[in-house]
Amino acid sequence: METNCKNCPFNSKAAAMLSDGSFEQLSANHLVLKFKKGDAIIKQGMYSTNVVFLRTGLAKIHLAGPYHEQIVKLVKAPTYLGLPTTFGDKINQYSVTAVSEVEVCFIDVEVFQTILNENREFSHEIILELCRNELESFHRCANRTQKLLRGNFADALLEFSDRIFMSDTFVLPLSQVELANLVDTSRESISRLLSEFDKDGIIGMKGKQIEILDKKSLKLISQNG
Amino acid sequence: METNCKNCPFNSKAAAMLSDGSFEQLSANHLVLKFKKGDAIIKQGMYSTNVVFLRTGLAKIHLAGPYHEQIVKLVKAPTYLGLPTTFGDKINQYSVTAVSEVEVCFIDVEVFQTILNENREFSHEIILELCRNELESFHRCANRTQKLLRGNFADALLEFSDRIFMSDTFVLPLSQVELANLVDTSRESISRLLSEFDKDGIIGMKGKQIEILDKKSLKLISQNG
DNA sequence: ATTATTTTGTGATTTGCATCACATTGTCTA
DNA sequence: TAGACAATGTGATGCAAATCACAAAATAAT
Structure with missing residues (x-):
C-alpha cells in the first residue's frame, strides 16, 4: 500500500530539455533573477504573465x-513553476x-507558448x-489524510533526505511552523516529534542540523502509525 | 480564505474540443464502450495503452x-481519464x-499522441x-486536511448538488463507505452526519434520495467547523 | 419466499492531537 | 551589548472523531 519514489513512473526531464534545441530563442527572451531565502517569487492573487523556471535552489x-497557509510541497531546481x-x-x-538562495528565469507566457507550439x-x-x-x-493527499502524524513527519524527513538534499545530513529548510503547515499539524507537535525522534536515536539533532541515524526505523514509522 | 468553484479560474473545454476539427481522425481509431455502475473502467496497476474519454455518466x-482505498474525486462527463x-x-x-451507467471511448495513445502533435x-x-x-x-487537499469533518462533508454535498447533478435533489451516487473514503472519515461518521443534517432540516433524506433544503446553512458549515 | 450478505443507524469508549499556557532559547537590531 | 521579538521546548487539558459493538434495514442470492 505504501507509495514512494520507487513507485513513481516518471523522472523529471522537461526542465532540463530547454538547454537543448530551443534554448536560443528562449535565452533572448528571459530574465534571470536571484532571490534570497524568504523572498516571494510568485504571490498568490497577483497578476502575472510569466512562467517561472527555477534554475537553482529550493522553494516552497x-x-x-x-x-x-498550507505548504503544498518543497520543490527543487530544476523545475517550472x-x-x-x-x-x-x-x-x-x-x-x-x-527557501534557499535561488535563481529563477522569468519567461513571458507568449514566448513560452511559442516554444510550446x-x-x-x-x-x-x-x-x-x-x-x-x-x-x-x-498520492501525497491520500497519504497526508490517511497517515497519522508520526508517519507524515517521517515522510517529510525522508523526503528531505532522499529527494531534496540526497544526503543523510542536512539543515532543516523550514521552521517548525512551516513544517507544521507542510505536514498538517501544530507547531508543538513538530517540536515534540523532533525531540522524540532525537531521544530515540532515529535522528541526531543540533539546532536545525539534522542527521538521519536510523532510516530503517523512519521507514517503519512512515508505514505504521 | 474559502476556496470554491467561484475562485476557479478555469472552465472545462478540452473535452468538448475533439468534436471540432480533429474528430474525424479520431473516430476511426477509437472504441466506444458502455459500463454499468460499479464496473472498473481503469484498474490501478494494470498495463494500458489507451487514453479514456468519458463521454457520458459519472465515475470515481x-x-x-x-x-x-481513497476516492480522489467524482468526475462527470465529458472528461479525459x-x-x-x-x-x-x-x-x-x-x-x-x-458510478452510473457510463459511455467511454478508448483511444490508443499513439493516436492520441498524433492528434496532440x-x-x-x-x-x-x-x-x-x-x-x-x-x-x-x-485546493482540495488543503481543504480536506484543514477543515473539520462537518465542513468537508458539507462540501461534498454542495459539490454533488452544484457541480455533479446541478440540482437540489439527487440520489447519493456513493455508498456511505465510499463517502467516507471521499471525505476521509469513518462510515459511522457519515451516517451520523446525514442523520444530523436531516434532523436539522438542512437536507431532506428518504433512503439515498437527497434534497438540499438549506444551502445557506450548508455553506456556513463548509466555512466553519 | 427465505436465507444470506451487504448496507446503515446509534450508543459507549478510547485516543491522537490541538489548544492553552508558559518557560527558554535563539536572532535581529538599535 | 542590551533589549526586543521570533522560534522553540514541554506540561496540562479538552475535544473531534476513530473505533468497538451491536441492532436494524435493505439487497442480493438461492
Whole structure:
C-alpha cells in the first residue's frame, strides 16, 4: 500500500530539455533573477504573465487554506513553476517562496507558448511533467489524510533526505511552523516529534542540523502509525 | 480564505474540443464502450495503452492509500481519464470505476499522441486541463486536511448538488463507505452526519434520495467547523 | 419466499492531537 | 551589548472523531 519514489513512473526531464534545441530563442527572451531565502517569487492573487523556471535552489509552493497557509510541497531546481496560473486567467493561484538562495528565469507566457507550439518534444515533456504532478498530488493527499502524524513527519524527513538534499545530513529548510503547515499539524507537535525522534536515536539533532541515524526505523514509522 | 468553484479560474473545454476539427481522425481509431455502475473502467496497476474519454455518466477516481482505498474525486462527463498513466510507463496509477451507467471511448495513445502533435489548440487545451487539475488538487487537499469533518462533508454535498447533478435533489451516487473514503472519515461518521443534517432540516433524506433544503446553512458549515 | 450478505443507524469508549499556557532559547537590531 | 521579538521546548487539558459493538434495514442470492 505504501507509495514512494520507487513507485513513481516518471523522472523529471522537461526542465532540463530547454538547454537543448530551443534554448536560443528562449535565452533572448528571459530574465534571470536571484532571490534570497524568504523572498516571494510568485504571490498568490497577483497578476502575472510569466512562467517561472527555477534554475537553482529550493522553494516552497504554498497557498491560503481555509484556516491557515498550507505548504503544498518543497520543490527543487530544476523545475517550472506557475504554469497553471499563467495559462489560466493570469492570476497566480498559489505562492512560491524561496527557501534557499535561488535563481529563477522569468519567461513571458507568449514566448513560452511559442516554444510550446514549435517544439513538440518540449510540449510533450511539459504534459508529462503536469501528469506527474497530478499523480504526485493524489498520492501525497491520500497519504497526508490517511497517515497519522508520526508517519507524515517521517515522510517529510525522508523526503528531505532522499529527494531534496540526497544526503543523510542536512539543515532543516523550514521552521517548525512551516513544517507544521507542510505536514498538517501544530507547531508543538513538530517540536515534540523532533525531540522524540532525537531521544530515540532515529535522528541526531543540533539546532536545525539534522542527521538521519536510523532510516530503517523512519521507514517503519512512515508505514505504521 | 474559502476556496470554491467561484475562485476557479478555469472552465472545462478540452473535452468538448475533439468534436471540432480533429474528430474525424479520431473516430476511426477509437472504441466506444458502455459500463454499468460499479464496473472498473481503469484498474490501478494494470498495463494500458489507451487514453479514456468519458463521454457520458459519472465515475470515481480512486487509488490505494496506505490504509484504505481513497476516492480522489467524482468526475462527470465529458472528461479525459488516464492521461498520467498512458503517458508514463503505461501502468495505471489510479483506478476509475463507473458510478452510473457510463459511455467511454478508448483511444490508443499513439493516436492520441498524433492528434496532440498535429493540433496545437487541442494540446493547449490538454495542458490547460492538466493545470486546472493540479490547482484543483492543491485546493482540495488543503481543504480536506484543514477543515473539520462537518465542513468537508458539507462540501461534498454542495459539490454533488452544484457541480455533479446541478440540482437540489439527487440520489447519493456513493455508498456511505465510499463517502467516507471521499471525505476521509469513518462510515459511522457519515451516517451520523446525514442523520444530523436531516434532523436539522438542512437536507431532506428518504433512503439515498437527497434534497438540499438549506444551502445557506450548508455553506456556513463548509466555512466553519 | 427465505436465507444470506451487504448496507446503515446509534450508543459507549478510547485516543491522537490541538489548544492553552508558559518557560527558554535563539536572532535581529538599535 | 542590551533589549526586543521570533522560534522553540514541554506540561496540562479538552475535544473531534476513530473505533468497538451491536441492532436494524435493505439487497442480493438461492
